[in-house]
Amino acid sequence: MTVLVTESGVLHRAHGTYGKLPRLSKPEPSRVLYSRTLFEGEHPLARPIAGLREHHVGYTKKGYSRALVPPAVVRLDVEEHPPFPEVPHRELIQAFIGAAPNTPQPLDTAIGAFRATLGLPTRSANVSWTPRAQPLPPRVEAMLRTLAHGSAISSPQRLPVGWTVTDEGVRLRVGSTG
Secondary structure, eight states, rough: EEEEEOOTTTTEEEEEEETSSEEEEEOEEEEHHTTTTTTTTTTTTHHHHHHHHHHHHHHHTTTTOOOSSSSSOOOOOOOOOSSSSOOOOHHHHHHHHHHHOOOOHHHHHHHHHHHHHTTTTOOOOOOOOOOOOOOOOHHHHHHHHHHHTOEEEEEEETTEEEEEESOOOOOEEEETBB
């Protein structure tokens, strides 16, 4: 299976036995190209790139593990059909397979390089994710102030199972037992 996303937002697929002429599926143009009103603000490449990832995950789960043509970004001299293609583009697939390098790389690296080549925003690879510091809810702040002043916080006495929190620890109670 070879999956190709073009600059215009069209997803092309070719599949078949290695060494034989591949069978081509009907190209899938981005839905954004069909209706600007339904997908206002969405980039035409967002859905094809997501489709590329879905195909990769799906075929990996099916047991396809060896990449004959690893993920790559290739600039081709082949003219693409109009943005709403009805027929498969055999020359485009053949040109991609012929020009793709054999150096293996992760799919996300190739997608990042593709987005960078087109001048689209990409995520920085060296930024570690940390959650933003969020303010505590007022109720939690009130409980912390109560504990800081040395008072205990207890669950309502009417409950059969309860708890008491002090600066020394937490005590659980079940009925009359503690």
